[in-house]
Amino acid sequence: MNSKSNPSYSIGSDRNSLTFGTKSQSEKQIKLEAEHDAVDRVRSAQFVAISSSYSPRLSLSFLAIIPAIAQRIVDNTALHVYSAQILNPNADQFTFILHTSLDVPRGLRIRTDPLNLSFFNRDVTPMEPYLTVALPAYSLKGKTDLSITRNVTDILNMKQFVNTLASAVYNKSFTISAKGSTIGHFGALKTLLTVEKDIELKGLDKLSGFSIDSARLVIPKEADGTNLVGVVMIPNYSIFTFALGKVTLNLQCSDMVIGQATIENVVLKPGNNSVSLRGQLDMDTVIDNLPAILSTPKSALMDGGLELTASVNSTIYDGKHIAYYEKLLNNLTITTRVPILMILLDTVRGLIDTTGSGDGNGINITAIMGDMSIFMETTLAARSLKSFMDGCDPVISTNLGN
Known part of the structure; x- marks a missing residue:
């Protein structure tokens, strides 16, 4: 066998080009890159050197298929x-x-x-x-x-x-x-x-499972118009975390917008996300359209609630509208069941029980809730409650007397 150093080869970025050197040069390169697996490098160099010493043609053929083998490894990784x-x-x-x-x-x-x-x-x-x-x-x-x-x-x-x-x-x-x-x-x-x-x-599956876990009316409403506060649960089934910022929702019932709600500093993480909600419920719209609202699916009413839908109106991060989120989410409608009338009555119940009345003008909540299945009685109850919220006690007494 020839005593000269056996040649070794490396394949460049062009798969059809080869760079020739000596075995000693390859070993020197290995030492310079000792932080990598030296054993793997020596074996690769020795294998190529041995192959070339016995059959240069076989060595060239072997080297020619290395790119294909390497690519196959990556494809299968x-x-x-x-x-x-x-x-x-x-x-x-x-x-x-x-x-x-x-x-x-x-x-x-x-x-x-x-x-x-x-x-x-x-x-x-x-x-x-x-x-x-x-x-x-x-x-x-x-x-x-x-x-x-x-x-x-x-x-x-x-x-x-x-x-x-x-x-x-x-x-x-x-x-x-x-x-x-x-x-x-x-x-x-x-x-x-x-x-x-x-x-x-x-994926996020249209945020299915979105729910309003708790909510109550704020009486009187706050300076910014807030008269509804609550906690909502937003599910995220994906592995993605999305920073959305300030999200404003349109609240709808029976295809009517009955208010808006805002969720601040939304960072939607994988799993269930419980976040606080503040909103403005349009009581005039709710009461004026109560029969239509109560035409919500009976299954929801049987549960003592209403079928409410929410859609994203805007997403604002650091004071700027994020157009691609708004374009994406404006078409997303989220449906949930909310006991909105019960929330209304329970809110007023707390106020009445606290203030009380010794002149016989107090509201009998049990009587109001007695038959919620009849639209006229429900409308009367709702109007009476709104009158109370507006501070019109005489109107309430008159309506209940009728």
């Missing part, structure tokens, strides 16, 4: 997404935090150069990335956690970004697609690698 956060939103940017991991086959170490990972919708051609996230260099071995935080992430394509958000909000599951290219180092070998993955995730 699972990419897991554990959490993602969209924070500090403004008109066309936000803070993006992503926690993922890659599962590399056992016994293999891959060192990657920095990578720009683009997110896109698979069903749109040609590809139109809506986000690009710069990833640093990684040393991948086994299951490797990848966590990144980008304080400034630009929205590159607003239409595709909103479409992806809509898919996440309106469905039980959705898919995000990601693609990027980098140089992968396998021991002493390197090759161009393309990471391209479709990842299925849980």
Whole structure:
């Protein structure tokens, strides 16, 4: 056998190009990069050197298929997404935090150069990335956690970004697609690698399960007009955290807007989110349209409540409207059952029981609640209660006397 050093080879970013050197040069390179798995590198260099000494043609053939083998390994590597956060939103940017991991086959170490990972919708051609996230260099071995935080992430394509958000909000599951290219180092070998993955995730399912857990009327109303306060539960079945800021809701019953409610500083995290609500209920609209309101599904009335719907009117973060959230959520209608008349009566009951009346002009709440199934009696009760709220005790006494 020839005593000269056996040649070794490395594959450059161009899969069809080879760089020739000596075995000693390869060993020197290994020592300079000792922080990586030296054993894997030596074995790779020795294997290539031995192959070339016996059959240069076989060695070249082997090296030619390395890119395909390496790409197959990447294609078969699972990419897991554990959490993602969209924070500090403004008109066309936000803070993006992503926690993922890659599962590399056992016994293999891959060192990657920095990578720009683009997110896109698979069903749109040609590809139109809506986000690009710069990833640093990684040393991948086994299951490797990848966590990144980008304080400034630009929205590159607003239409595709909103479409992806809509898919996440309106469905039980959705898919995000990601693609990027980098140089992968396998021991002493390197090759161009393309990471391209479709990842299925849980969606928000139209916020199904939204509920108003508690609510009461504020009498008299506060200086800003607030006459309704409560606690709502907003579910989030996804792994995403969304910073929404100040969210204003339209409250509707039987297709009529009966008021508005505001939720401050909303950060929608995975799981159930309990947040405080403050609102302004339009009592005139409620009372004037009480028969129509009571035409709500009987199943709700049997439970002592009304079927109420809420839709997002606006989302404001740091004093600025977030147009893409508003465009997305304005079309989302959330339905829940609320015992709104009982809340009204219970609120007044507390006031009456506290103040009392010795002149016979007190309100008999039990009598008012006696038959809520008849529209006229219910309307009379509601009007009497509104009169009380307006401080018109004589009107109440007159109405009850009739």
